[in-house]
Amino acid sequence: MQQSNDSAHAAGYSIIGLVSTALPLLLFAGLCFMWPQVVRGGVYAVQWPWMPSLDIVLHFRLDGLSFLFGLIVTGIGFLVTLFAASYMAGHPHTGRFFVYLNTFMLAMLGIVMADNLLLLFVFWEITTIFSYLLIGFDHESAATRDNAKQALLVTGAGGLSLLIGILLIKTAGGSLTLSEWIASDHQIRQHPLYLAIFTTILLGAMTKSAQVPFHFWLPNAMSAPTPISAFLHAATMVKAGIYLLMRMHPLLGGTPEWMGSLVVIGGVTAIWGAVQALSPSDLKRMLAYTTVMGLGMLTMFLGGNNTASLTAATTFLLVHALYKAALFLAVGSIDHQTGTRRLERLGGLWRAMPLTALTVATATMSMAGFPLFFGFIGKEIMYQGALTEEMFPQFATTITLLSNSLMTAVAGIILLGPFTGKRPDHLENVVDAPLPMRFGPGIMGGLCLLFGLVPWWVSAYLIQPAVHAFSVVEKEVQLAIFHGFNTPLLLSVITLTLGGLIYFSRKTLRPAVTAALDAIPLTGQRGYDITLKGLLATAHAVVDGLQNGSLHRYLRITIGVFAITTAAVWWFNADGWTLRLRSADLPLSHWLLVAVMAVAVLVVVRAQSRILAVCALGMVGGGAALVFLVYGAPDLALTQLLVETLTLIIVSIVLLRLPSLAGPPPGPVSVSRWVDSLVAVGTGIVVTTLCIAITNGTIDRQLTAFFEYNSYIAAHGRNIVNVILVDFRSLDTLGEITVVATAGLAGYALIAKRRQ
């Protein structure tokens, strides 16, 4: 094994990695078989009952939208896994890595194919957890761990919000099964809970898809290995929020709340990401901010309620996934081959890494939106979509224009920075990445060009089936290389010009942006830090207050809470202080018995001698036995007396080994002890009141009547108590003797351990 590992390392790939490419490849092939059916609008659905009584069914459904996402997840999944097989070669935990990666991919497929909302939530959480594990994969670094934790907390909180939303949907009468819900035409938009549902679902989507103000975790997540950034944080997981919004669009979309908030949030996120992308010198971080921009764009277009906007979102989804994954992987290659991702340390690499340079070229051209590239088509349809937004079309168009211009400039920086100019001395001996690492980005870079050349095919076979799956399409918006001389084309020209201008003034602009960003007092990151610090401080305060290690304190709190809550419940439910006292014609002997017991209790409390206390306790127990006997419970009286006897025996054995009761010398009683007495007396009064309140109410004797009637007839026993114990309620008794047995064995273990 060691041998094969070494040879694999020498060859520059991990065998586990190569083997794990089989899973995404098979899934991708499987999806391709379903392609013809899906294009015709067909739907595949399977289901297995899981918790039917709770409306939770393992219900999977594949329609055009799921199919598009499925292709992206498995296709890019395959290429990324192949890349990683080489990139991660020699890492000590490759096995773990590929297990995480494949599990994540399956969970992601689960999200896009789940037809049951709770099932979707389960997969959603699985991707959160695996994202955490993958971001923190190089867990030796504290910064990496913090970043992973941040992603987990932010997206995890969003997941909880999503869960609340799902439960609210159920409350509002919607079905948890998406297809049923759509088919039932249930109008949840008019429901009073609509706003709450929309907000919670939106929060889930915003955290997952890194929308402002929750966007900060995404750039930090770049401490993950690069294939992970490409797969999770560019192509798939961050798109889960987008997917959710798409799925919810026919059910919750189209309202002013939906359209207004999505356009504004998406727009702000897009421009914020685009501006920030100018600043970093780390290529990967730069890409992360452009991803934030892309996610903002997608959200913004989902705010529309017309075919153009939704087609724009769907098209850009694919455009973005392709060029962004390609770029991330290419940056990974650069990092892998040169050991750095910093712009100022890179340059002139096109001769050393020609294929990578070509890949980056096609991908950045697509990103910038040059004609003939897929990105150009995406951009045309984006302008068309922005212009037709129902709410704030001018805002959307301006944002699209500015963001795209900035993207063009960033694309220029990413392409021209590392590959042109003079090659620095330390990069003299750099060669291109090994084949598996060139393959994936190369394919995706090629697709960026190819899809741009055959837009009608992409439109008919990928985009339209997806758009049809989540919206009502009246007139299809076709993709084409050239739409004629219209506003979008004009805007495209402006974009390229403006982008060029920004690129050429980058030397002055970038420091200015960095300085401006540093000057902002409250960012999402700082908000997160403050929240986290506040939470920790609160937790410490609560723990120090409640869990301070003193048994006395715990007991006081527990008993006090019991007394206060019981009293409160009684106070708010009882009809006043009309307690009837029922002790009219009590014989003197009974009074005497109770009085003796009460005195015995006082003796136990005050006793300074163990023997005295034990005797008094025996009197209390014996008194209880007499009470049982007098009121028709001979079984109890017998048992109680026997237990008193045995207790006495055990006490006489054990107590003599414990020190005497002699407490602190008599002196002024401490304040703490007064508080104790207060708690004690208060609890006593609560119990007395409770008991009187119970006995004042009517009693339901149905069960007792049943037992009395059936004891002999059905269970052949004349002692009803015993029949209850061993026949009617024997399962309870079985549980109880198990407790007894456990106590016995635990006590034995304590003593036996001592003997060894």
Add this chain to the structure above:
Amino acid sequence: METVLAILTGTMVAGSVFLMLSKNLVRFIFGLVLASNAVNLLIFAAGRLETSRPPLIPQDATHAAVAVANSLPQALILTAIVIGFALLAFIFILFSRTYQTLGTVDTEAMTDAEPFAGEDSAKGRRP
């Protein structure tokens, strides 16, 4: 009788709480015994004390003809007494072992598992 029992159980609970709060393991045990007795009596009273006839079916009948004492709480209490005793015996052993190991019955001095807040500057971390 229910009202009288109510007052008695209240007294027993008050005494048991006071004992359990006394920071002395021996008194704690006494408090525990009192508490379990009190709860048994409480359940007993809650089942009403209207007759002194035990819940037995006479030899010549198939079911009880006259009103008998409520059998359901009796069944509950019966097992409660025995379980209470088993747990009491266990606690006796636990406490005597504790005393042998730590040499004290003062609960405030038993801080091995949870150091007092502020006793250890590095929270939750024991040297």
Add this chain to the structure above:
Amino acid sequence: MQSYILKTATRLLVGLILVFSVYLLFRGHNAPGGGFSAALVAATAFALFAIAEGPGPVRQALRIEPRVLIAWGLLLAICSGLIAVVTGRPYLTGLWWTPPGLDGALAVGTPLFFDIGVFLVVLGTILTLLLNLEER
């Protein structure tokens, strides 16, 4: 402890108490008694024995580890319910057999075995704790 009176009396008493315990166990279905109280009575007998003679002789007389009694008791209680499952009824349903010709004077049922299981568990537990405490 060396008390001849106690020792002699104990020998007589322990047997008597144990017989009483078995009597309580079997009559428990129709009169006050039953597995719980019978076990406590039996435990008192052994406790008396242990006080008079020490825990060693008690163990000799028992011949079986008290811990094992717990296990047998639980097993018996659990199995008494399985008979009902085999015949297709819910777990722990009481099944009765009345020998013909006796006019219903005798009835044997699974709850009886369950009660014996209870008896063994409680007795085993108390003896385990008691004897181990005495031996320290």
